[in-house]
Amino acid sequence: MTLTPPRAIDPASPRTFADAAEAHLDDVFGYLLYLTHDRATADDLAGATFEKAFRLWSRFDAARGSARTWLLGIARTTALDWFRSEQRRRRREEAAAPLDRVEATFVEGLSPALESALASLSAAEREIVALRIVLELDSDAAARVLGISPTAVSTRLSRALKRLEERVNQDDLR
């Protein structure tokens, strides 16, 4: 019996949408998880992201950026739409009755101190941590996803890490 070895996929320049999805599914999910701080929401948004990306795949231009950056950009847009709709929904519901905050599940394997510290960050701060630290995007790629300058990316990351460190160490002292 002859086995056909799996075709090596180059994440930097995927030839098909299937290659791009396979290579970057975890990256997109991880980014959305950090952004929304909710696994179920991240799951839904990741699915919506890839559906949107599938429809827009004909417009992907490898010369303008990698497939990962492109997918993360779509993920961010999808997440922002969700945040806006969530904001409107909360305003309507809070007007009716105050909401009870629900503790969200987050990343498996994180220490409680770090998980708690991450929960205390804003979505914007978690987003920059996800892109630069977790997904290890360089400044330029992260800047493209966020639509800001690489300098602004570095500044935000620095603040987010500093805040994270303070929160973690505050928790440790308790």
Place this chain on the structure above:
Amino acid sequence: MTSADIVTELRATRPVASAALRTRVTALVERSPAATPGLLTRLGARRRLLIALPVAGALGVATVFGIAQERDPASREALPSATSSRADATSAGAAEAATPLPPAGPALGQAKAGGTAANAYRAQSFAATLTLEVADGDAVGAAAQRALATVDELGGFVVGSQVATGESGYAAITLKVPFDRAQDAVVRLSRLGTIVTQDVRIQDLQETIDAFDRQIRITRNQLAAVLARLATELTDPAFKARLEARRDALREELRVNRSGRSSTAAQGRLATIQLELRSDERAGVIPVGSRIDRTLDRALEILAWEGAIAAALLIVASPIALLLGALWLGRRTFRRRDDERLLAAS
């Protein structure tokens, strides 16, 4: 815990998508296209149409106009076929060069009699310059001989000629033909070679002749009155001397006017034709192109006009476009800041 520790821990616990999500995405990728889209695919059908339709429209209009103008006989006659004809007359236009010219005889007869009756013919001067290209230097000599024979047949004569044969032959001949044979002469002479330039000038002389006639009549009447007075018994020698002086002046005036009238009428009796024959390839002959060439020329002219119109529209629309661009940029900036506020508050 330092930042480095945090970074290490975060990277070690990189999230992984759930099985349900993988299944959902796998179902999606089974429908995926074969390859990374090319430029045309990236543009999308709508954008391709947006670009293709105006271009096709512009080319189509240019081609249709080019063909339509090519089929229009009026526009074919207006082609720059190296023939130019000018008429400089009060009552004659360029068309007179192609229509039969009135004979000078009847007009001259009417003018001599001083008649005031309306007549169909007017005294006119006719001057034409004709430049022709012939095959070679020998052809110049042959064409010049034929030109002289033609003038002779038409009852005209040569005023002056200069003929040089050789590799690049050249001939310049000044001809006079009776006015009523002028058109015939131009047509026959133009057949001697390929027309490079043709210039015909017709000038009306009748008004000038009529003015001379009026002045001659007035002078003759005045002279008759003076002669009648002188024929009577005049007792005053000084008065008689003044009358005689007046008589002499009127006679001189009559002589001058008659001489002017004669020379003006003479201009209308003979037409002058300057004939130039060349064998130089650089004579400037503009070949008349084929039908396809002419259609393409017209189409290019139309395209140039379309380009000018598009440029004018751009100039007019650019302030509006700038304003819209600024509005879009402002909205985008506002939206971005709004998103950042939203994420910062979440």
